[in-house]
Amino acid sequence: MNRQDLPLNLSSSARRVVRCAVAWAALAAVPLSGCAGDHVKPSYSKSSVEPVVVTKVSDSTLQVQFEEPAESMYYAAGISYVVEADTMKIVIDRCPISGNCATMLRRHIVPGPPKPAVQDIPLLAPRVVMLFADSEEQVFP
Incomplete structure (x- = not known):
């Protein structure tokens, strides 16, 4: 919205309210897939979870095996992912031992x-890439 589009009799605070409403409307129009991409933020470096071994269990399932880092206040809670075109991007979620934890696929801890650590994940694209805090690597096929 341009300044000339606003009626001249609006006060500066009223114009601010209108601009804020327009900004919120623009944010609401953001597609949900963009929000999912924000969730797949890597926390672990590649060296902290190596070796990572990915095995095809079935036509629709992969098994991801990785070394769980030794931490006192955090743990590898599970895996989150996003699918973009023909690539599935996955991350190992790092969560505090107490408090809230957001992960798409929670890992069963024995x-x-x-x-x-072992985690089954759905195979949703022909190519799977694991994102690390310091790099990324194609892990399947």
Whole structure:
């Protein structure tokens, strides 16, 4: 909206309200897929979760195995993903041991001695890329 489009008799505070309403309307028009991309923000570096092994379990499922980093206040809670064109981008979600945690696919954690973490994920694209805090790598095929 241009300044000349607003009636001249509006006060500056009324114009500010109108501009704010227009800005909120523009934000509401953002597609939901853009919001999903914000959720797949990598926290772990590649070296902190290596080796990462991805195995095709079925036509619709992959199994991701990785080394869970030893942390006292956080843990690898699960995996989140976004699909863009023919690529599925995945991240290992790092969550606090107490408090809220947002992850799409929560990992089942088995108590006991340390062993590699295992997570099944849906296969939603022909190409799967894992995003790390310091790089990205195609992990399937």
